Amino acid sequence: MALIVQKYGGTSVADPDRMRAVAENIAFTKRHGNDVVVVPSAMGKSTDNLIKLANDVSKTQPGREMDMLITTGERISMALLCMALADLGIEAKSFTGSQAGIVTDTAHGKAKIIEVKGDRVREALADGKVCVVAGFQGISTDKEITSLGRGGSDTTAVALAAALNADSCEIYTDVTGVFTADPRIVPQARKLQHVNFDEMLEMAGAGSKVLALRSVEFARNHHVPIHVRSAFTWEHGTWVTSQEPNMEDPIISGVVTDTSEAKVTVVAVPDRPGISAALFEPLAAANVNVDMIVQNTSHDGTTDISFTMPKADFAAAESIVAQVAGEIGAAGVEHDADISKLSLVGAGMKTSPGIAAKMFRTLADEGVNIQMISTSTIRISVVIAVADLERATRSLHTAFGLDSGQAYSAPLPERK
Ligand code: ADP
Ligand code: ASP
Ligand code: MG
Numbered sequence: 197m198a199l200i201v202q203k204y205g206g207t208s209v210a211d212p213d214r215m216r217a218v219a220e221n222i223a224f225t226k227r228h229g230n231d232v233v234v235v236p237s238a239m240g241k242s243t244d245n246l247i248k249l250a251n252d253v254s255k256t257q258p259g260r261e262m263d264m265l266i267t268t269g270e271r272i273s274m275a276l277l278c279m280a281l282a283d284l285g286i287e288a289k290s291f292t293g294s295q296a297g298i299v300t301d302t303a304h305g306k307a308k309i310i311e312v313k314g315d316r317v318r319e320a321l322a323d324g325k326v327c328v329v330a331g332f333q334g335i336s337t338d339k340e341i342t343s344l345g346r347g348g349s350d351t352t353a354v355a356l357a358a359a360l361n362a363d364s365c366e367i368y369t370d371v372t373g374v375f376t377a378d379p380r381i382v383p384q385a386r387k388l389q390h391v392n393f394d395e396m397l398e399m400a401g402a403g404s405k406v407l408a409l410r411s412v413e414f415a416r417n418h419h420v421p422i423h424v425r426s427a428f429t430w431e432h433g434t435w436v437t438s439q440e441p442n443m444e445d446p447i448i449s450g451v452v453t454d455t456s457e458a459k460v461t462v463v464a465v466p467d468r469p470g471i472s473a474a475l476f477e478p479l480a481a482a483n484v485n486v487d488m489i490v491q492n493t494s495h496d497g498t499t500d501i502s503f504t505m506p507k508a509d510f511a512a513a514e515s516i517v518a519q520v521a522g523e524i525g526a527a528g529v530e531h532d533a534d535i536s537k538l539s540l541v542g543a544g545m546k547t548s549p550g551i552a553a554k555m556f557r558t559l560a561d562e563g564v565n566i567q568m569i570s571t572s573t574i575r576i577s578v579v580i581a582v583a584d585l586e587r588a589t590r591s592l593h594t595a596f597g598l599d600s601g602q603a604y605s606a607p608l609p610e611r612k
Contacts, residue, residue: 198363199321200225203235203331203353207370207609208427209273210240218368218427219280222326226286231321233360234288235331235353236277238269241611243332243346259304263333263343267293270330270349277328288326291316293333293341298352300334300342303483307342308410309334309351312359321360329356346508350411358418365415365422367407370609372426373433374399374406376598377451381589383603388434388449395449395543396422396436398575402539403454412436429606447544447551448596453589454537455582457487458510459567460517461502464527467494474524475501478516484509488537488570488579498527502568504579507533535567536585539577540592552576558595564588 202225204218218236226232237243246266250257274290281288297313317327331349336342344351350367357365374396375385391399393416400409406424415422415436425433441449465471472491479486489503505513510531521529545551555576559566564587568579580588593599 197229197231199231199233199360201233201235201353201357201360201362201365203349203365203367204237204427205349205367205369206237206240206243207611208368209236209277210609214427215239215273215276216280216283219277219284219286221368221427221430222277222281222288223284223286226326232326233317233321233356233362234277234326234328235349235356236270236273236328237331237349239273242269242272260340263304263341267330267333267341267343270332274328274330281326281328286326287324288328289320290328290330291320292330293352294335296327296329296356298329298334298355300336300344302336302338302340302342304340304342306345306483307334307336309344309355309414310337312355314356314359317356317360344410345408347405347408348410350408351414354411354414354418354420354422357420358414362420365420367422367424368427369406369424370426370428370611371406372429372431372606374424374436374450375604376449377589377593378404378406378453379604380608381453381586382451382593384593384599385604386598386600390439391434391436391449392441392543393436393438394574395441395541398539398541398572399450399452402452402541402575402577403456403537404450404452407436426606428609431606441543445544446542446597447548448540448542448598450541451589451592451596451598452539452541453585454539455585456506456508457504457535457537458507459502459504459532459535459579460513461500461530461532462517462521462526463500463530464498465501465521466525467497467499471524472501475517475520478520479505479513482512482516484513484516488568488577490568504535504537504568534582535579536582537577537579538585538588538592539575540596541575543574545574545576554595555592558591559588562587562591
């Protein structure tokens with residue numbers, strides 16, 4: 197008997213019909229002799245709506261209370277799914293993250309899973325039940341309810357799969373797999389049959405939403421094979437595993453887009469030792485995820501420091517940066533929310549020179565201005581204006597030979 201963990205994203209359980217369709221797939225999997233653990237996300241846009249509600253009510257939003265609020269979306273889904281399963285004659289039991297023994301650190305809003313106890317889930321499985329565990333949440337070492345950061349239900353699913361030693365973890369979503377680019381931006385994107393963990397880590401780290409970064413880290417560290425597939429067509433999707441790429445695989449496996457970050461520039465900073473530490477230490481202490489950093493060499497004794505971070509961290513960062521800028525004698529602080537990050541990812545880059553040059557030439561020919569650049573051994577990222585993003589993404593996709601002969605044909609459900 198195999199143990200399969202199935203995670204269903206928000207669009208996949210967006211309304212009562214979808215909830216029942218998902219229940220049918222769970223029942224099908226169970227009736228084929230498998231043990232099943234299910235991790236549902238909140239229905240449709242309900243997490244966004246809860247955040248909006250908090251914004252409408254309060255400016256303060258203590259982390260503990262925000263997590264109490266936004267973890268409710270997944271609890272609604274888990275209960276409704278168990279009801280839909282009961283209608284199909286399947287015995288199912290729902291568990292909150294805390295009841296499932298998902299223990300996290302104390303960082304509200306972006307808690308990291310420390311341990312998955314899973315005793316009650318194991319007991320219910322042994323009893324023949326389908327277990328439905330609310331995604332995106334846990335209980336902290338201080339016994340408070342925590343959320344795992346946006347997209348965190350992926351991480352719940354993979355962490356449970358690792359702890360329960362599941363045979364595979366299926367991530368059901370609203371596209372048919374992992375593609376060479378987001379099919380909503382590049383209709384000619386090709387579905388990848390297989391992606392290895394290192395490439396998927398870079399794609400997720402570069403901001404591809406299809407899998408949350410921490411879920412891929414968990415999968416790689418605990419050898420959990422992931423199958424990303426559609427909850428609308430149910431066809432086979434993309435396997436994410438430790439399998440190394442072949443020599444024949446293309447050099448570039450994908451173009452990744454990210455519009456979730458903003459850029460901050462601290463202008464005319466005195467160019468002396470300790471300035472970067474003075475700026476970035478307090479940001480790190482406030483748990484702000486600084487991503488790309490650029491500092492120009494100075495000619496006149498001052499320099500500009502620019503960095504990007506998630507827009508969601510901006511409120512926490514704003515006052516810190518303003519204060520430090522004053523203390524170090526900078527001329528001012530500028531913010532730009534209309535930026536996007538565009539990345540090329542591919543394991544073949546390690547051994548193929550000239551990829552960056554070709555990327556920059558393609559963008560130059562499109563008249564796209566590059567504001568920042570960063571690289572790893574298998575990724576090149578640039579920051580550009582968000583207005584240029586679609587054009588730039590499609591031109592890189594074509595230039596690196598990734599276009600498929602036909603446009604994406606499966607339904608692309610509207611995200612309600
Ligand atoms: P879910 O709610 O199911 O977790 P997400 O929005 O988190 O769904 O992730 C699925 C979305 O990821 C797709 O609808 C697609 O627009 C986007 N996406 C971004 N990059 C890719 C990619 N390379 N392959 C497939 N989907 C991608
Ligand atoms: N509902 C949460 C979100 O919208 C978690 C998830 O869907 O994975 O971010
Ligand atoms: Mg997701």
